[in-house]
Amino acid sequence: MSPDRARRPTLDTVALEVGVSRATVSNAYNRPDQLSPQLRDRIIAAAERLGYPGPDPTARSLATQRTGSVAFLLGQGLSSAFSDPALSIMLDSLASTVDSGDRALLLLPGVNDLGPRPESVARAQTDVVVAYSLPDRAPALDAVRQRKLPLVVVDQPVVPGSARVEVDDTGGAELAARHVGELGHRRVGILAFGLSPDGKHGPASPARVQSARYRVTRDRVAGYLRGLAQFGIDPDSVPLWEARCGDQHLGREGARWLMTRSPRPTALLCMSDELALGAIRAARELGLSVPSEVSVVGFDDTPGASWSDPPLTTIRQDLVDKGRRIADLALRLLDGARPGQPTTLSVELVPRASTAPPPA
Amino acid sequence: MSPDRARRPTLDTVALEVGVSRATVSNAYNRPDQLSPQLRDRIIAAAERLGYPGPDPTARSLATQRTGSVAFLLGQGLSSAFSDPALSIMLDSLASTVDSGDRALLLLPGVNDLGPRPESVARAQTDVVVAYSLPDRAPALDAVRQRKLPLVVVDQPVVPGSARVEVDDTGGAELAARHVGELGHRRVGILAFGLSPDGKHGPASPARVQSARYRVTRDRVAGYLRGLAQFGIDPDSVPLWEARCGDQHLGREGARWLMTRSPRPTALLCMSDELALGAIRAARELGLSVPSEVSVVGFDDTPGASWSDPPLTTIRQDLVDKGRRIADLALRLLDGARPGQPTTLSVELVPRASTAPPPA
DNA sequence: GAGCCTAACTGAAGCGCTTCAGTAGCCGCT
DNA sequence: AGCGGCTACTGAAGCGCTTCAGTTAGGCTC
Numbered sequence: 001m002s003p004d005r006a007r008r009p010t011l012d013t014v015a016l017e018v019g020v021s022r023a024t025v026s027n028a029y030n031r032p033d034q035l036s037p038q039l040r041d042r043i044i045a046a047a048e049r050l051g052y053p054g055p056d057p058t059a060r061s062l063a064t065q066r067t068g069s070v071a072f073l074l075g076q077g078l079s080s081a082f083s084d085p086a087l088s089i090m091l092d093s094l095a096s097t098v099d100s101g102d103r104a105l106l107l108l109p110g111v112n113d114l115g116p117r118p119e120s121v122a123r124a125q126t127d128v129v130v131a132y133s134l135p136d137r138a139p140a141l142d143a144v145r146q147r148k149l150p151l152v153v154v155d156q157p158v159v160p161g162s163a164r165v166e167v168d169d170t171g172g173a174e175l176a177a178r179h180v181g182e183l184g185h186r187r188v189g190i191l192a193f194g195l196s197p198d199g200k201h202g203p204a205s206p207a208r209v210q211s212a213r214y215r216v217t218r219d220r221v222a223g224y225l226r227g228l229a230q231f232g233i234d235p236d237s238v239p240l241w242e243a244r245c246g247d248q249h250l251g252r253e254g255a256r257w258l259m260t261r262s263p264r265p266t267a268l269l270c271m272s273d274e275l276a277l278g279a280i281r282a283a284r285e286l287g288l289s290v291p292s293e294v295s296v297v298g299f300d301d302t303p304g305a306s307w308s309d310p311p312l313t314t315i316r317q318d319l320v321d322k323g324r325r326i327a328d329l330a331l332r333l334l335d336g337a338r339p340g341q342p343t344t345l346s347v348e349l350v351p352r353a354s355t356a357p358p359p360a
Numbered sequence: 361m362s363p364d365r366a367r368r369p370t371l372d373t374v375a376l377e378v379g380v381s382r383a384t385v386s387n388a389y390n391r392p393d394q395l396s397p398q399l400r401d402r403i404i405a406a407a408e409r410l411g412y413p414g415p416d417p418t419a420r421s422l423a424t425q426r427t428g429s430v431a432f433l434l435g436q437g438l439s440s441a442f443s444d445p446a447l448s449i450m451l452d453s454l455a456s457t458v459d460s461g462d463r464a465l466l467l468l469p470g471v472n473d474l475g476p477r478p479e480s481v482a483r484a485q486t487d488v489v490v491a492y493s494l495p496d497r498a499p500a501l502d503a504v505r506q507r508k509l510p511l512v513v514v515d516q517p518v519v520p521g522s523a524r525v526e527v528d529d530t531g532g533a534e535l536a537a538r539h540v541g542e543l544g545h546r547r548v549g550i551l552a553f554g555l556s557p558d559g560k561h562g563p564a565s566p567a568r569v570q571s572a573r574y575r576v577t578r579d580r581v582a583g584y585l586r587g588l589a590q591f592g593i594d595p596d597s598v599p600l601w602e603a604r605c606g607d608q609h610l611g612r613e614g615a616r617w618l619m620t621r622s623p624r625p626t627a628l629l630c631m632s633d634e635l636a637l638g639a640i641r642a643a644r645e646l647g648l649s650v651p652s653e654v655s656v657v658g659f660d661d662t663p664g665a666s667w668s669d670p671p672l673t674t675i676r677q678d679l680v681d682k683g684r685r686i687a688d689l690a691l692r693l694l695d696g697a698r699p700g701q702p703t704t705l706s707v708e709l710v711p712r713a714s715t716a717p718p719p720a
Numbered sequence: 721g722a723g724c725c726t727a728a729c730t731g732a733a734g735c736g737c738t739t740c741a742g743t744a745g746c747c748g749c750t
Numbered sequence: 751a752g753c754g755g756c757t758a759c760t761g762a763a764g765c766g767c768t769t770c771a772g773t774t775a776g777g778c779t780c
Contacts, residue, residue, distance in 0.1 A: 008508075010765095010766055010767085011766065011767065011768095012766080012767095020729075020730085021729070021730045021731070022730090022731095022766095022767080022768095023729075023730060023731080023732095023768080023769075023770095024728085024729060024730075026767065026768060026769085027728095027729085027768095030768080034727090034728075034729080035727095035728065035729070036727085036728065036729095039728085039729090051506075051508075053482065053506040053507040053508070054482055054506075055766080055767060055768090056765090056766055056767070057482075057483050057484065057485045058418060058421045058422045058427055058485055058765085058766080058767090059422055059735090059765070059766035059767040059768090060766080060767055060768075061418045061485065061735095061767090062418045062419055062422045062735050062736070062737085062765085062766080062767070062768095063734080063735055063766080063767045063768040063769080064735085064767085064768065064769095065735070067418055067485060068483060068485075069466065069485065071464075077452050077455070077456060078448060078451050078452035078455050079448050079449050079451075079452035079453075080452075081448075082442040082445070082448035082451075082452075083445065083448065085439075085442070085443065087442075088438060088439050088441075088442035088443065089439050091438050091439075091442075092437050092438035092439035092440075092442075092469070093439075095437070095438050095467065095469050096437065096469070096471075099468075099469065099471070099476075099477075099480060102479070102480075102483065104431075104466050104467070104468055104480060104483075104484055104485075105466070105467045105468075105469075106429065106464050106465070106466050106467075107455065107464070107465045107466075107467050108459075108464055108465075109452070109455050109456070109459065109465075111456075111459070116459075117459075119462070120459060120462075120464060122413065122414055122417075123417050123428060123462065123464075124417065124464055125417045125418055125421065125427060125428075125429065125464075125485050146411075146413040146414075147413040148368070148411075148413070248664075249663060249667060252667075281669075303609060304608075307609065307612075309641075370735095370736055370737085371736065371737065372736080372737095380759075380760085381759070381760045381761070382736090382737080382738095382760090382761090383738080383739075383740095383759075383760060383761075383762095384758085384759060384760075386737065386738060386739085387738095387758095387759085390738080394757095394758075394759085395757095395758065395759070396757085396758065396759095399758085399759090415736080415737060415738090416735090416736055416737070418735085418736080418737090419735070419736035419737040419738090419765090420736080420737055420738075421737090421765095422735085422736080422737070422738095422765050422766070422767085423736080423737045423738040423739080423764080423765055424737085424738065424739095424765085425765070
C-alpha cells in the first residue's frame with residue numbers, strides 16, 4: 001500500500017552494516033560462543049542502532065522446525081473452564097513449567113463444549129498439543145492426528161499413540177463414597193459434572209449416565225457407585241444431578257434438587273469442590289445443617305475447600321504436580337521421547353468437617 | 361538421527377503426485393475459486409492419500425507475514441489471575457472473538473507480578489499484543505516496543521502509540537464511595553488490590569499508595585478518596601489494606617484487619633467482588649452482620665455478586681463487552697488501523713443488600 | 721619451518737509456503 | 751480470420767532465518 005515504508009531491518013541489514021556474513025549475525029544471537037566477544041558486541045550494537053529486534057520468531061521457527069509453543073486444547077470456553085479453580089491452578093503450574101522451557105502457551109478454548117474447532121487446530125502454530133478434558137470423539141483430536149503432532153491427553157479418553165496423564169478418578173470417587181458409607185450413610189446423592197457436550201443440565205437418567213461422553217464424569221460416577229455398592233447401596237436408588245459445568249451456581253441448584261428428593265439423601269458426593277460449596281450453600285438455604293443433617297464431599301481439594309464453612313471433606317489431587325507433569329511430558333515429547341506409560345496420579349481422602357454420621 | 365524417516369509430505373509432494381504446480385495446490389487450499397472444482401477435488405484427494413495435513417502454519421506465516429495469533433500479556437501468573445472471575449469472563453469473551461477471527465490466543469502469564477519476561481515476548485509468535493494490567497514500567501512492554509508490534513493496553517498505564525481500552529475506574533470507585541457516603545457512613549475502610557509488584561500485602565501506608573505501580577489500583581483509590589472527601593471524610597483517616605491479588609482469602613484477612621481498627625469502619629469499599637465476598641465472610645466470622653453493622657461494596661459485578669448472601673452492592677462493568685472490544689481493537693490494528701482514541705467503558709452502581717445506613 | 725589444531729567466520733542450501741506476473745488455450749464476437 | 755477477454759494454471763521470487771560443511775589465519779609443537 002504505502003510507498004515502501006521503511007522496510008524492517010533483518011539479519012541481512014545488520015550483517016551488511018557490520019560487514020560480516022548473515023550466519024555470523026545469527027550466531028551472535030544464538031551461539032555466542034561461535035564468535036569473538038568483541039565482534040558480538042559490535043553486532044549487537046549495530047542491531048540496536050538499526051532497530052533490529054532480534055531474529056524473527058516465525059522465520060526462526062520455519063528454519064528450526066519448531067515453534068516453541070505448546071497448544072492447550074480445552075473442552076469448554078474459558079469462562080466455564082476457569083470457574084473451576086482446579087483448572088486454574090493446574091494450568092498455572094503448567095504454564096510456568098512451559099514458560100521456563102522458553103515456550104509459550106497457545107490456548108484453544110472449546111466451542112459449544114465440543115472442544116476447539118478442527119480448523120483452529122489445523123492452523124495452530126505449535127509443536128505439541130495438550131488435550132484437556134475433551135469429550136470423547138472430539139473433532140479437534142482428528143486434526144491433531146492429521147498433523148501428526150505429539151499429544152498429551154489429560155483427564156480424557158485414550159488416544160492411541162499419545163502420552164497420558166491421569167488422575168485416579170475412579171479410585172478417588174470410590175474413596176469418597178466409602179467414606180460416607182463408613183459414616184453410616186445409606187441415602188446418597190451425586191452432584192456430577194456434565195455428561196455429554198450437549199449443554200444439558202438437570203437430573204440425569206441412568207441411560208444418560210451410561211452414554212456419557214466425558215471420561216472423567218463417567219469414571220467418577222462409576223467410582224461413586226462402586227464405593228456405595230460396598231455398603232449395599234443400589235446404584236439405581238442413587239439420584240444424580242448433572243451440572244453442565246462445574247460452577248457453584250449450578251452446584252447449588254443441583255444440590256437443592258437432590259435435597260428435596262424423598263427420601264432425602266443424607267450425603268452428597270460432589271465432583272468438584274466448587275459444586276460442593278454450592279451444595280453447602282443450598283443446604284444452608286434449605287435450613288439443613290452441614291454436616292449434622294447432610295454431609296457433603298467435594299473433589300480436588302482446592303484452596304476454597306479448606307476455608308469454607310464448614311471446611312470441606314474432599315478428595316485431594318495434587319494440581320500443581322499435575323500441571324508440572326503434563327508440561328514436562330509435553331516438553332519431553334518435543335525432544336523426541338516416546339509417549340511411554342500413562343502417568344496416573346494418586347488421590348487421597350481429606351476428611352474435614354463437612355461430613356459426619358447421618359442424623360439418627 | 362534415524363535414517364531419513366519418511367519425510368513429511370509438503371505442498372510439493374502433493375503437486376508432484378497430482379502433476380500440477382505447487383501454486384495450484386496452494387490455491388486449492390486458500391483460493392478455491394482459482395481452479396476448477398474437479399482439479400481441486402483431485403488435489404484434496406491426493407493430499408488425503410499422502411497424509412498431507414494442509415499447509416504448514418509456520419511456513420504460511422512466514423510467507424504471509426502474519427502469524428494469526430494474539431498475544432495476551434498478563435501481570436500475574438494464571439492462578440492468581442483466574443482467582444478473579446472478572447478476568448475469566450473478560451478473557452473468555454476476548455478469546456471467542458479472537459477465535460472467530462480465526463486467530464488463536466497466545467497466553468504469556470507474568471512472572472513475579474512483573475508481567476512476562478521480555479525474552480518471552482521477543483520470541484512470541486504473534487502479530488498483535490494485548491497487555492492487561494501490567495505494572496507501570498513492565499519490562500515486557502519494552503520488548504513489545506522493540507518489535508514494533510501493535511499494542512492494545514487494558515486497565516493499564518498509557519503507552520505511547522498504543523490503542524487503549526479502559527474502564528472508568530476512578531469514576532466507578534467514586535460512585536461506590538458516594539453511595540456509602542449518602543447512606544451516612546463516615547468511617548470507611550478500603551480493601552485494595554496490590555499496589556506494586558513486590559508481592560507485599562497488608563496495611564498500606566499513604567506513601568505506599570502514592571507510589572503505586574498499578575494504575576487500576578491507583579485510580580480506584582483516588583476515586584474512593586475523592587468520593588469520600590465529598591462527605592467531609594479525611595483521606596488520611598481511611599485505613600487501607602492491600603491484598604496482593606484479588607482473591608477471597610486475602611479479602612477475608614484484610615477485612616478482618618480493617619474491621620478490628622478502632623474506631624471500626626462501618627463500611628468497606630472493596631476493589632473486586634471477590635475481595636468483597638471475603639469481607640462478608642470475615643464480618644460473619646467476627647459476628648458482625650452485613651449490612652446492619654457493616655456495609656460492603658464490591659467492584660465488577662461478577663455472577664457471584666448477585667447470588668452472594670447478602671447480595672452484593674457493587675460497581676458494574678460489562679466484562680463481556682470489554683473482552684469483545686479489546687479483541688476487536690486488536691484485530692483492527694492487525695488490519696492496519698490506527699490506534700485511535702482510547703475507549704473508556706462506563707460503569708454503574710448496582711445497589712443490592714450488602715449496604716445500608718450505619719448503625720445508629 | 722612444516723605440520724597440525726583450533727578459533728573465527730563464511731557461503732549456500734534449505735525450511736514450506738504465498739503471490740504475482742505471466743502464459744496458454746478457448747470462446748464468442750464481428 | 752482476427753481479436754479481445756476469459757478461465758485455469760504455472761514459474762519464480764521471495765518471506766527471514768538456521769546450519770553445516772568449509773575456508774582462513776593464527777598459534778603451538780617438535
